Amino acid sequence: MSTTSKATKLSIVTEKLNEQAIERIVMEAGGKGYTVFDGSGRGSHSTKTRDRASVVGAFSLVKIEVIIADRAVADDIVDQVSAGYFGDFSGIVYLEEVEILRREKF
Amino acid sequence: MSTTSKATKLSIVTEKLNEQAIERIVMEAGGKGYTVFDGSGRGSHSTKTRDRASVVGAFSLVKIEVIIADRAVADDIVDQVSAGYFGDFSGIVYLEEVEILRREKF
Amino acid sequence: MSTTSKATKLSIVTEKLNEQAIERIVMEAGGKGYTVFDGSGRGSHSTKTRDRASVVGAFSLVKIEVIIADRAVADDIVDQVSAGYFGDFSGIVYLEEVEILRREKF
Numbered sequence: 614m615s616t617t618s619k620a621t622k623l624s625i626v627t628e629k630l631n632e633q634a635i636e637r638i639v640m641e642a643g644g645k646g647y648t649v650f651d652g653s654g655r656g657s658h659s660t661k662t663r664d665r666a667s668v669v670g671a672f673s674l675v676k677i678e679v680i681i682a683d684r685a686v687a688d689d690i691v692d693q694v695s696a697g698y699f700g701d702f703s704g705i706v707y708l709e710e711v712e713i714l715r716r717e718k719f
Numbered sequence: 720m721s722t723t724s725k726a727t728k729l730s731i732v733t734e735k736l737n738e739q740a741i742e743r744i745v746m747e748a749g750g751k752g753y754t755v756f757d758g759s760g761r762g763s764h765s766t767k768t769r770d771r772a773s774v775v776g777a778f779s780l781v782k783i784e785v786i787i788a789d790r791a792v793a794d795d796i797v798d799q800v801s802a803g804y805f806g807d808f809s810g811i812v813y814l815e816e817v818e819i820l821r822r823e824k825f
Numbered sequence: 826m827s828t829t830s831k832a833t834k835l836s837i838v839t840e841k842l843n844e845q846a847i848e849r850i851v852m853e854a855g856g857k858g859y860t861v862f863d864g865s866g867r868g869s870h871s872t873k874t875r876d877r878a879s880v881v882g883a884f885s886l887v888k889i890e891v892i893i894a895d896r897a898v899a900d901d902i903v904d905q906v907s908a909g910y911f912g913d914f915s916g917i918v919y920l921e922e923v924e925i926l927r928r929e930k931f
Contacts (some may be wrong), residue, residue, distance in 0.1 A: 722848075724887070732860050749849065756862055757863075758860050758861055758862045758863075759860070759861050760858060760859055760860035760861055761848070761852075761858050761859055762857055762859060762860075762930075762931045763858055763927075764858065769843015769891075780860060782860065782862070795927065797827065798827065801827060801926060805927075811892070811925075811927075811930065812925075812926060812929075813832070813834070813859075813892060813923040813924060813925045813926075814829065814923065814924040815921060815922075815923050815924070
């Protein structure tokens with residue numbers, strides 16, 4: 614099999630309205646890409662969305678996944694997202710170790 | 720960077736009709752939130768859904784993700800979900816180690 | 826709690842048009858199931874999709890998740906998918922260690 618190397622997968626689950634701003638942080642901090650999935654839920658990532666849902670009739674979360682070869686870049690994104698979005702808005706962020714191929718892509 | 724700590728991410732992939740019952744188990748067992756994603760698939764999580772799909776014309780799975788700081792709570796949820804839903808219904812459950820910020824949220 | 830064992834979760838993020846061909850590789854290589862989630866994104870998994878999006882007006886990715894007890898089967902799928910789909914098409918693949926119950930299902 615092709616050689617793999619370790620990298621960090623960063624997952625950010627937040628209200629959909631934060632999506633574009635967080636994607637900008639990811640790319641400006643040095644991320645080389647991301648994938649976004651629509652979801653729903655309950656908890657500290659969505660309390661305020663649920664409140665608003667009673668008004669606007671919709672309630673949605675996104676999970677933004679970013680795989681990053683350089684842990685320092687991942688940490689920088691975590692810090693920026695936490696500082697900028699998880700005070701007034703709701704969200705969670707978590708990190709996992711993954712194995713990747715073609716390290717130069719991440 | 721902010722200090723991280725270890726936690727357990729529990730993923731339950733099952734037929735959509737089980738979603739609400741499993742969410743109730745998660746919250747009653749001490750989970751502080753969850754995120755849900757719609758999907759499709761093939762395997763031991765969906766065999767029966769596929770059978771039914773030929774009748775009702777739709778076939779859907781959900782993945783319910785729960786991050787839990789206390790492993791004993793995660794184990795309790797796994798036991799309850801396995802006992803209650805993976806006999807008559809179909810589903811898979813798996814656990815992963817993740818790093819989280821703001822441990823008090825999980 | 827029920828006994829768990831280690832397994833490999835393989836995630837393939839690629840253009841939706843590759844979905845069926847990759848699912849066939851997964852099952853023929855010995856995978857016992859998979860789950861598929863629709864998403865969107867930016868990066869080496871989607872550059873060409875984005876180009877095409879300007880023509881056809883839609884842009885979509887899928888993430889195909891496969892949990893496999895036998896690492897050699899996972900490696901075989903990675904090799905086949907990388908060789909067959911990540912040249913002309915775009916995609917990323919990564920592996921994670923997970924804990925599973927009911928090992929005979931994977």
